[in-house]
Amino acid sequence: MRAARRELALVAAIAVVGLLPLFGVPGFYRAGNLRNLAIDNLPVLVAGIGMTVVIISAEIDISIGSLFAVCGALSGLAAKAGWPMPLVALATLAAGAVIGAANGLLVARARVPAIIATLATMAILRNAIIRATGGAWIQDLPAGFQWFGLPQAVAQPVYLGAAAALFLAAAWALRHTAAGRSFYAVGCDHEAARRIGLAPGRVVLAAFTIMGALAGAAALLNFTRYPTIETNAGVGLELQVIAAVVVGGAAVTGGRGTLLGTLLGVILLGMIGTVFTFLHVNPAWGKAIQGAIILAAVVSDTAFGKRERDD
Amino acid sequence: MTEAPAVRPGSAARWFPNAEWILLLLLGAEGAAFGVFGDHFLTAANGFEVVRLAAEVGLLAFGLTPVIKAGGIDLSVGSMMGLAAVVLGGAWSSLGLPLWLAAAFALAVGAAGGAFHGLLITRLRVPPLIATLGTYSLYRGIAEAVTGGYGSTSGFPAWFLDLGQGYLGGVVPVQLPIVAAVFIALWVMLHRATIGREITAIGFSPEGARFAGIRTARATVRVYATCGTCAALAGILYVSRIGQAKADAGLGYELTAIAAVVLGGTSITGGRGTLQGTLLGLLCLVVLQDGLRLSGQPGEIAGLCAGLVLLLAIMLNQSWSRARRASQVEGLRNPDPKSPGKFKMKNSQIAVLVAAILAGALLIAGSNWWLVRSLGRAPAGPVPPARRITVAMTPKTVTDPYFVTCREGAAEAARELGVDLLWDGPEYADPAIQNEIVDGWITKGVDVVAASLVNPKAISSVLRKAQEHGISVVTWDSDAETDARAFFVNQATAAGIGSTLSDEGARLAGGRGQYAIITATLTDTNQNEWIRAIEERMAAAHPAMELATIHPCDGQRDKAMTEARNIIRAYPGVRVLIAICSPAVPGAAEALKQEDNRRVMLTGLSTPNLCRSYVHDGWVGSIVLWNTRDLGYLTVYAAAAVRDGRLKRGDSAFAAGRLGTLRVEGDQILLGKPFVFNRANIDDFRF
Numbered sequence: 001m002r003a004a005r006r007e008l009a010l011v012a013a014i015a016v017v018g019l020l021p022l023f024g025v026p027g028f029y030r031a032g033n034l035r036n037l038a039i040d041n042l043p044v045l046v047a048g049i050g051m052t053v054v055i056i057s058a059e060i061d062i063s064i065g066s067l068f069a070v071c072g073a074l075s076g077l078a079a080k081a082g083w084p085m086p087l088v089a090l091a092t093l094a095a096g097a098v099i100g101a102a103n104g105l106l107v108a109r110a111r112v113p114a115i116i117a118t119l120a121t122m123a124i125l126r127n128a129i130i131r132a133t134g135g136a137w138i139q140d141l142p143a144g145f146q147w148f149g150l151p152q153a154v155a156q157p158v159y160l161g162a163a164a165a166l167f168l169a170a171a172w173a174l175r176h177t178a179a180g181r182s183f184y185a186v187g188c189d190h191e192a193a194r195r196i197g198l199a200p201g202r203v204v205l206a207a208f209t210i211m212g213a214l215a216g217a218a219a220l221l222n223f224t225r226y227p228t229i230e231t232n233a234g235v236g237l238e239l240q241v242i243a244a245v246v247v248g249g250a251a252v253t254g255g256r257g258t259l260l261g262t263l264l265g266v267i268l269l270g271m272i273g274t275v276f277t278f279l280h281v282n283p284a285w286g287k288a289i290q291g292a293i294i295l296a297a298v299v300s301d302t303a304f305g306k307r308e309r310d311d
Numbered sequence: 312m313t314e315a316p317a318v319r320p321g322s323a324a325r326w327f328p329n330a331e332w333i334l335l336l337l338l339g340a341e342g343a344a345f346g347v348f349g350d351h352f353l354t355a356a357n358g359f360e361v362v363r364l365a366a367e368v369g370l371l372a373f374g375l376t377p378v379i380k381a382g383g384i385d386l387s388v389g390s391m392m393g394l395a396a397v398v399l400g401g402a403w404s405s406l407g408l409p410l411w412l413a414a415a416f417a418l419a420v421g422a423a424g425g426a427f428h429g430l431l432i433t434r435l436r437v438p439p440l441i442a443t444l445g446t447y448s449l450y451r452g453i454a455e456a457v458t459g460g461y462g463s464t465s466g467f468p469a470w471f472l473d474l475g476q477g478y479l480g481g482v483v484p485v486q487l488p489i490v491a492a493v494f495i496a497l498w499v500m501l502h503r504a505t506i507g508r509e510i511t512a513i514g515f516s517p518e519g520a521r522f523a524g525i526r527t528a529r530a531t532v533r534v535y536a537t538c539g540t541c542a543a544l545a546g547i548l549y550v551s552r553i554g555q556a557k558a559d560a561g562l563g564y565e566l567t568a569i570a571a572v573v574l575g576g577t578s579i580t581g582g583r584g585t586l587q588g589t590l591l592g593l594l595c596l597v598v599l600q601d602g603l604r605l606s607g608q609p610g611e612i613a614g615l616c617a618g619l620v621l622l623l624a625i626m627l628n629q630s631w632s633r634a635r636r637a638s639q640v641e642g643l644r645n646p647d648p649k650s651p652g653k654f655k656m657k658n659s660q661i662a663v664l665v666a667a668i669l670a671g672a673l674l675i676a677g678s679n680w681w682l683v684r685s686l687g688r689a690p691a692g693p694v695p696p697a698r699r700i701t702v703a704m705t706p707k708t709v710t711d712p713y714f715v716t717c718r719e720g721a722a723e724a725a726r727e728l729g730v731d732l733l734w735d736g737p738e739y740a741d742p743a744i745q746n747e748i749v750d751g752w753i754t755k756g757v758d759v760v761a762a763s764l765v766n767p768k769a770i771s772s773v774l775r776k777a778q779e780h781g782i783s784v785v786t787w788d789s790d791a792e793t794d795a796r797a798f799f800v801n802q803a804t805a806a807g808i809g810s811t812l813s814d815e816g817a818r819l820a821g822g823r824g825q826y827a828i829i830t831a832t833l834t835d836t837n838q839n840e841w842i843r844a845i846e847e848r849m850a851a852a853h854p855a856m857e858l859a860t861i862h863p864c865d866g867q868r869d870k871a872m873t874e875a876r877n878i879i880r881a882y883p884g885v886r887v888l889i890a891i892c893s894p895a896v897p898g899a900a901e902a903l904k905q906e907d908n909r910r911v912m913l914t915g916l917s918t919p920n921l922c923r924s925y926v927h928d929g930w931v932g933s934i935v936l937w938n939t940r941d942l943g944y945l946t947v948y949a950a951a952a953v954r955d956g957r958l959k960r961g962d963s964a965f966a967a968g969r970l971g972t973l974r975v976e977g978d979q980i981l982l983g984k985p986f987v988f989n990r991a992n993i994d995d996f997r998f
Contacts, residue, residue, distance in 0.1 A: 120621040123570075130738065252441065288452025
């Protein structure tokens with residue numbers, strides 16, 4: 001029950017941080033504020049699902065911030081070309097999956113270590129989009145782009161519901177299907193996975209493809225909140241997502257991690273900024289506090305883990 | 312090893328055990344290509360310039376090599392540069408320590424920060440990636456927290472500035488001996504000392520190393536402490552090059568440094584790697600960047616090519632080492648002295664592949680170069696037969712929509728005048744990058760540099776250097792120190808912007824209540840000047856207005872929306888938001904719209920196109936800006952006129968194409984006052 005221990009530690013940390021607003025300005029626990037927090041963090045959660053799969057497979061993907069921006073720009077171009085929104089959504093997911101698969105091929109076939117391959121694609125994608133757009137935003141999108149043409153009051157619960165359904169499906173699949181377990185097997189030990197009849201290369205390729213598609217989904221959830229597209233978005237998203245996943249207990253060495261942990265990691269890191277705004281803390285302290293919380297969460301767990309080992 | 316059939320490996324294999332010689336080929340190819348395409352690429356001066364560009368990233372990469380070879384990683388090196396810069400500045404100016412002692416103190420902080428990683432990793436068993444991801448935020452965060460982000464130290468003595476800006480004997484940059492000394496020390500440590508063998512052993516197998524009697528914890532702590540010290544030294548050199556100690560030093564440098572190390576053949580999983588490989592990897596990246604700059608390519612092409620080169624070099628290296636390992640296994644099974652023949656074939660294949668990659672990279676660069684040239688020359692109007700002049704224009708960032716519209720105006724003027732326009736700037740407002748860009752243009756030999764300065768202190772020195780090389784310098788948008796340029800194309804002063812923004816804010820709020828500011832980053836020089844001007848004007852003219860808070864949005868609309876929503880909920884007294892970077896206004900407007908909040912008003916600095924619908928729907932009360940398109944247009948006109956001698960000090964008027972005649976006051980060309988766009992007039996402007 002070692003994994004559950006990390007999750008308990010996170011619940012405790014969330015409870016502590018969650019108590020702080022009681023000492024600040026009232027209003028943190030109003031429904032509207034919680035809904036805003038949830039909507040703002042949906043892209044991180046959805047990308048975090050993909051990142052969890054990748055990290056469980058003992059790989060990493062630092063290109064997702066750039067991929068996120070590219071997918072957003074492509075969705076805008078498709079919408080502008082007059083495509084119906086369902087088709088725009090499909091095309092965005094497909095574009096993400098294709099670029100993710102390219103990362104996967106580099107790692108699984110060409111045997112480039114994941115951190116290097118995705119460092120390179122991160123630079124390539126980000127510079128390509130600057131080259132293509134010159135930094136300009138995509139404007140004059142059809143009216144049906146923002147919230148998929150739904151009224152905002154309807155769209156926000158729909159987005160939350162869709163993300164929740166995706167999360168539950170992914171959590172179930174990762175835990176209870178053979179395909180889901182194969183990520184753990186490959187992440188634990190490539191050779192052992194091969195000997196029990198898995199194809200580690202294909203599993204890694206699948207992990208990156210899922211990551212790419214989910215980065216596309218995150219881009220959709222993010223950019224359809226606006227009537228225009230900022231082509232320079234998503235800078236630093238990869239670190240935000242990786243931090244949430246590893247704080248959530250996934251081991252960067254592979255083979256260990258749960259989506260529940262990732263969810264808790266996203267909640268903890270996602271609420272910090274807003275909580276400290278409600279406490280009227282000087283934003284100059286934001287980064288230092290965030291770094292300290294990441295370290296504290298990780299260290300508390302390894303301290304527990306160590307004690308268990310010593311027992 | 313003594314029992315092996317004593318064939319001493321050839322010198323190539325000894326010095327470059329991981330096929331680092333691939334990089335030598337690459338470097339040679341780069342040199343040949345840029346010798347043809349680049350202006351003044353193959354000159355001694357440029358060679359030393361490359362050294363200067365490489366110094367700080369190089370120190371990080373050298374420090375990282377032992378870390379990565381030991382199977383670790385350190386993502387916090389860039390943040391440590393920022394922390395060291397702030398510690399240096401603080402210890403010198405606030406504590407009043409002598410500068411050398413302050414520098415020693417900064418180095419000690421670097422060593423301690425590195426050792427802290429070592430302890431987290433060895434004692435608490437935190438994986439290196441996570442430990443340093445945490446300190447990546449923590450170190451930069453501490454630097455921002457103690458300075459409030461904007462606090463900076465400058466006015467360093469000349470001997471210190473010479474470390475980063477001076478030349479030994481007039482030719483050799485002072486950084487060169489410093490970096491060379493660090494390189495040699497680390498080389499001895501990694502390749503000739505006991506700890507080097509320990510690092511190799513730990514990298515291959517930490518458990519195995521421990522069982523072999525190596526004190527792995529001690530070695531690991533030392534390696535990280537060395538890396539932290541190198542990062543702190545890089546921070547000090549950065550401060551002396553820029554002339555200013557501020558929390559944003561070294562932002563984003565970690566990825567370039569890691570790229571240089573892995574490009575240099577060091578295995579990211581540990582065990583394999585050489586310091587000379589890192590040096591070659593570093594040179595490949597820096598020469599690529601420098602060469603593309605001298606060929607007139609914008610920064611994003613260099614970024615694209617660097618990504619491609621990294622990818623393909625690693626793929627080659629992987630396939631080569633796999634082939635070598637396979638042949639070694641073969642050799643063990645079937646010890647045939649003739650087997651080295653296989654290598655030769657492999658080598659030639661690799662050479663072909665390298666050439667193919669390079670051809671690909673050059674194809675991108677070349678097609679782009681051709682495109683730029685052909686576009687620039689296509690509208691063959693009344694082009695004078697004389698040599699076309701080249702105006703090199705740098706914005707604060709290339710990704711800000713504000714500057715995107717400036718560029719449109721600049722391109723329009725360049726077409727009308729028949730001048731060649733180069734446009735390049737940092738991706739994010741980084742003074743060091745802008746400094747390097749201008750330095751590259753000096754070597755390239757452009758006619759005029761027109762700069763909008765990220766930071767006056769950091770860039771003025773390089774503009775003076777440009778003037779010494781006979782290049783005309785004008786500034787626009789954000790001025791330099793006055794002796795560093797001929798003219799300033801002035802769209803509005805900080806005081807003008809600040810007072811217009813605060814008057815608008817106070818008007819929208821009804822003259823009383825709290826206001827909150829959404830800025831780009833807390834370290835941004837211009838935004839901080841505007842904030843000061845806003846506060847001064849509010850205190851003087853609108854005493855009933857009170858500043859509630861200042862939040863950064865990192866120049867991102869997503870974050871601006873989140874911050875705006877949080878502020879209007881957490882500061883119920885706020886009546887008006889003042890957003891002072893162009894993505895922040897639409898972000899905050901979307902927040903007000905989604906919250907359906909008609910109580911809080913919004914004004915700020917942004918372009919009409921980004922805000923048009925929000926202004927019409929009443930979510931944005933007004934935006935304050937000048938015509939940015941005209942600003943770019945006027946700048947190119949002024950630059951060309953200064954070069955031709957048509958515009959001199961003492962003139963009182965200047966005719967600029969479609970803008971008509973504009974007023975010149977002293978050394979400033981005035982575009983006009985900041986303009987307030989509101990629902991009534993915004994549709995008259997399309998930019």
